[in-house]
Amino acid sequence: MSEIRHFDEMWGRTEEVRGPYRELDGWIKGEDPARLRAKQREAEELFRLTGITFNVYGRDEAEERLIPFDIIPRIMSGAEWRKLCRGIEQRVRAINQFLYDIYHRQEIIRAGRIPAEMIERNAAFLPQMCGVNPPGGIYTHIVGIDLVRTGEDQFYVLEDNARTPSGVSYMLENRETMLHMFPELFAQNKVRPVSNYPTDLRRSLAACAPTMTTGRPTVAVLTPGIFNSAYFEHAFLADQMGVELVEGQDIRIIDGRVAMRTTCGYKPIDVLYRRVDDDYLDPLNFRPDSQLGVPGIMDVYRAGGITIANAPGTGIADDKAIYSYMPDIVEFYTGERPLLENVPTWRCAEADAFAYVREHLHELVVKEVHGSGGYGMLVGPTATKKDIAEFRKKFEARPANYIAQPTLSLSTVPIFNRAGLTPRHVDLRPFVQVSPQGINITPGGLTRVALKKGSLVVNSSQGGGTKDTWVLDD
Amino acid sequence: MRLNIRHVTTYSFEDPVAYGLQQLRKTPKSTWGQTVTEWQTDVAGGAKEVSFEDHHNNVVELISFERQATKVVVTSTGVVEIDDTAGVMGKHKGPSPLWLYLRSTPLTHVGPGVRALVRTAREADSDLDKLHKLMAAIRDVVAYEVGSSYPDWTAEQAIEEGRGVCQDHTHIFAAAARELGFPARYVSGYLMLDDRLAQDAMHAWAEAHVDGLGWVGFDVSNSISPDTRYVRVATGLDYHEAAPVTGTRIGGADETLRVDIEVAQQ
Numbered sequence: 188m189s190e191i192r193h194f195d196e197m198w199g200r201t202e203e204v205r206g207p208y209r210e211l212d213g214w215i216k217g218e219d220p221a222r223l224r225a226k227q228r229e230a231e232e233l234f235r236l237t238g239i240t241f242n243v244y245g246r247d248e249a250e251e252r253l254i255p256f257d258i259i260p261r262i263m264s265g266a267e268w269r270k271l272c273r274g275i276e277q278r279v280r281a282i283n284q285f286l287y288d289i290y291h292r293q294e295i296i297r298a299g300r301i302p303a304e305m306i307e308r309n310a311a312f313l314p315q316m317c318g319v320n321p322p323g324g325i326y327t328h329i330v331g332i333d334l335v336r337t338g339e340d341q342f343y344v345l346e347d348n349a350r351t352p353s354g355v356s357y358m359l360e361n362r363e364t365m366l367h368m369f370p371e372l373f374a375q376n377k378v379r380p381v382s383n384y385p386t387d388l389r390r391s392l393a394a395c396a397p398t399m400t401t402g403r404p405t406v407a408v409l410t411p412g413i414f415n416s417a418y419f420e421h422a423f424l425a426d427q428m429g430v431e432l433v434e435g436q437d438i439r440i441i442d443g444r445v446a447m448r449t450t451c452g453y454k455p456i457d458v459l460y461r462r463v464d465d466d467y468l469d470p471l472n473f474r475p476d477s478q479l480g481v482p483g484i485m486d487v488y489r490a491g492g493i494t495i496a497n498a499p500g501t502g503i504a505d506d507k508a509i510y511s512y513m514p515d516i517v518e519f520y521t522g523e524r525p526l527l528e529n530v531p532t533w534r535c536a537e538a539d540a541f542a543y544v545r546e547h548l549h550e551l552v553v554k555e556v557h558g559s560g561g562y563g564m565l566v567g568p569t570a571t572k573k574d575i576a577e578f579r580k581k582f583e584a585r586p587a588n589y590i591a592q593p594t595l596s597l598s599t600v601p602i603f604n605r606a607g608l609t610p611r612h613v614d615l616r617p618f619v620q621v622s623p624q625g626i627n628i629t630p631g632g633l634t635r636v637a638l639k640k641g642s643l644v645v646n647s648s649q650g651g652g653t654k655d656t657w658v659l660d661d
Numbered sequence: 662m663r664l665n666i667r668h669v670t671t672y673s674f675e676d677p678v679a680y681g682l683q684q685l686r687k688t689p690k691s692t693w694g695q696t697v698t699e700w701q702t703d704v705a706g707g708a709k710e711v712s713f714e715d716h717h718n719n720v721v722e723l724i725s726f727e728r729q730a731t732k733v734v735v736t737s738t739g740v741v742e743i744d745d746t747a748g749v750m751g752k753h754k755g756p757s758p759l760w761l762y763l764r765s766t767p768l769t770h771v772g773p774g775v776r777a778l779v780r781t782a783r784e785a786d787s788d789l790d791k792l793h794k795l796m797a798a799i800r801d802v803v804a805y806e807v808g809s810s811y812p813d814w815t816a817e818q819a820i821e822e823g824r825g826v827c828q829d830h831t832h833i834f835a836a837a838a839r840e841l842g843f844p845a846r847y848v849s850g851y852l853m854l855d856d857r858l859a860q861d862a863m864h865a866w867a868e869a870h871v872d873g874l875g876w877v878g879f880d881v882s883n884s885i886s887p888d889t890r891y892v893r894v895a896t897g898l899d900y901h902e903a904a905p906v907t908g909t910r911i912g913g914a915d916e917t918l919r920v921d922i923e924v925a926q927q
Contacts, residue, residue: 293758307760317716318756440682440725443711471684471909482909483682483710486723490711 194338194598195610196261207262207659210375215259215608223603226368227258233364255652256361257602258368261613261634262376268630268658271334271342271617274526276626277517279330279619282349282504284520286326289503290316300515305508310557313465313500315472319489321498322397323623328496329388329460330619331355331633334527336598343528343595344513345614349505350497351462354633355618356420359384359427361655362631377660379630385427387620387627388460394622395494396457404457407431407447409438411463411479421462435463440483445493458494459484465499507556507590508534530595536587544591545583548575551591552643553582566643568594597643600654602636612637614645615656630658662889663698663927664853668737668863670906670920674730674913681726681910683707686895686903687737688720689850694746695893700739706730716757717846717902719895726910735906740927741892748886750868750876750893753844759870761898762844767815768899769836774820778802778833779840788871791841796879799833805882807861812900827865828900830881834867835899844870848878849903851892853924860922863905868896892924 194200197208204212215223234253263271288294289306296303306312331352333345362381366373389406396404410421412434425432433456437448444455461468467477472485487493503509509516511532517525533540533551544551553565565578582589599610617632634654635645645651668687691697702709702722707730710723726733753759765771782795803825810818810825816836819829831847838845845867852864866880866887878887887893897903 291756303760307763314716314757314761317758317761318714319716439680440710440723471682471907475909483684483723483725486684486711486713486721489713489715489721490723492711 193596193610193612194336196263196336196598196600196613197608198610199339207264207267207657211260211262211372214372214375220607223258227603230256230258230364230368233367234360254357254647255638256364257636257638257652257654258365259601259603259608260365260372260655260657261600261615262657262659264659265379265661270340271527272628274342275332275617275619275628277521277523277526278332278344278347278513279327279621279626281513281517281520282330282347283324283326283621285516286349286498286501286504287324288520290319290500295516295519298519300519301509301512305512306503309503309506309509311500311502311506313503315485316498316500322491322494323395325395325496325621325623326498326501327504328392328395328498328621330621331616332619334615334617335595335613336615337596338598341528343530345530346507347505347510347513348616350502351464352616352618353417353420354616355384356423357653358618358629358631358633358656359423361633361653365655376657378657379660381629381631384618384629385424385429387629388424389428389430391620391622391624391627392458392460392494392496394624395496397491397494399491400457405430405454406458406460407433407456409433409435409459409461409463409481411467415462417462424460435479435481438481438484440487443487443490443492445481445484445487456493458496460496465502468495468499507532507554508536511590530592533591535582535589535591540591541586544586544589545579547591548579548582550594552594553578553589553591556588556590562648564644566594569642594643600634600636602638602652602654609640611640612643612645613654631656662743664741664743664851664890664892665923665925665927666737666739666741666851666892667923668851668905668921670735670918672733672908673917673919674732675915676913677729677731678726678913679729679911681707681730681733681908681913682710683724683726683733683735683906683908685722685724685735685906686715686719686849687735687905688722689739689741689892689894690718690720692893693749693751694744696742698740698742700737700741702735702737704733704735706733707735716761717896718754718756719897719903726913730913743889743892745889748878748888749874750878752875753870759844762846762870763839763842764898765836765839766899766901768813768901769816769832769839771836771840772817774802774817775833775836775840778820778837782837782841788843789874789877792838792843792869792871792877792879795834795837795841796881796884799830799837799881800884803830803833805830827880827882831865831867832899834869834879834881838867838869846876846896847899847903848893848896849900849905850894851922851924852880852883853890853926855890858923858925860924862920863894863922864891865900865903866891 327349331348393404408425446453468480469485470477471482549567555563597612601608620627634656707724781798785791806824816832819825835845868876895903
């Protein structure tokens, strides 16, 4: 540990093991590295058997790949977690109020806190949602906020993922694998469970059922089908929640409801957790060429006959250009100072920002405004001259399509490799459920780790791996 | 003026329809200068599923076809009372923000044809003058010819061809008005032609939003602003959003559509 520029969550900046990691440290010291190496291989084999793989976009064939798993858990104390949760709750409340406002009176624009063109020119603004009141007033039922840490107390939100956060199946499988392989660790450490996630999700979704629901609400998961890169997760979640997994072709509009085919005829759905994007959700109301959606579902939704989770049009809140206004958004709706930091962001649509960014590409992270998954992004400090030159062409042709951020000094957590414990950069995606009954955050989340030394890109599509994430019950 | 309206659409299919839905925007609402005293829509060969008001404030009804239907008949009848407002429809009410009506759509895409029309209207004293000039300019360039255009023609295509129907005139007007900075929308509705009971089709005209006045109607095909013979039924950014019927179905090859519309003064 010669160059301690980054905050390491196990060793801090001083090489004295931090509190939450003490038990783990003692355990590792008592283990034979050869046994741990064997365990690491065993973990990989387990994942292959469970079949958690994902398709990598942008390749000739949809190649199935395993996301590497690292056996060293990422650990947070109860106090750290509680503090983080307060920030997440505040942010999620603000996002829901923002969405309600944007699709109603747009007070935040009238108040001059967001320029009108940020919404007017935004492809994620869905006119069909204007004036719609989603059941329970909830737009984002499931949120997966991406956070990074830069110090003992500094957390930054990278992205809000208010649309369709994925990855929760990894959180669950990672824990299951660790419990299976290292039961002794869970005896030494009091780790809060994550296994309630599917039950909690089902309960949270059911609490969002439309008012016309009678009896126990029927929940279902809508998937685009087996060719979708996250199909495994859709099937997994439906199975874990004990609800039906449906595709558009299984659904009809019957008696004013959205009904799915079952072995005993068509049954109305009260809450649909949809993993189909807005554009494809309803060929009668959106893209007519969509084969994946449910014709007429928007009509039933607007008549109050179904809850769609997340609500159509929520994408406006996780647009990267809107992101830069999140501190204002939080203040405007909650009247409080934001508890979580936003990464300072240059909006390249603005002339000054563009001028600065084009001169500093080599030190900035530049992202597409509407992109996700780490595609089409430039990480200046680690990019080659050729990468930068190529990126510059695209960037200068359409500056408004980009935002830029400073390279944060992301925290590290050790991974276990041939050299033993080696620090690697991580991020964290906690999973949040929102219903009229409250906001529930599963203790833990998905920790993604950049496996390449020095790399800051944790996206699984770009060679990142995952770790189990522990919140201690202390 | 009090108008009696009867509007029947009959869809027939050679092969039965396995599953089909139609979105209807066929119900006029009481708004500025227009009072709907009676209105009823009946469906034969199908069932009403839900009804709601969309983001343009239109009443929308979703109907499903009966299993194996070969014919679906939708009959709307009612009485609407109209006051003369000189085409002024008043303040924008939402729920969509006014700026939405500055958005262009594929049918109202602005190209060289629309831009040329915009240039002729730019030099005018007032907003209203500009829009009236625009209306006249469109009539000069695009002749009204019944049956001369295709329903999927864009504003630019109609200008190129130099002919069109009310739908084309309305698309051109909306595109050009937006280019001039006026929020504009497509209106689908009824026009009572004095010399006959049976009307050929629904009519279409445009509305532009003028500061101080609110929405103002322009019927390019007839070179006037709507008067007491006009019944507003639905609005949208273009024909697709205001169309009386939008459908989707599985099965049901060889569709034939018959439309019967009667508008009479009571």
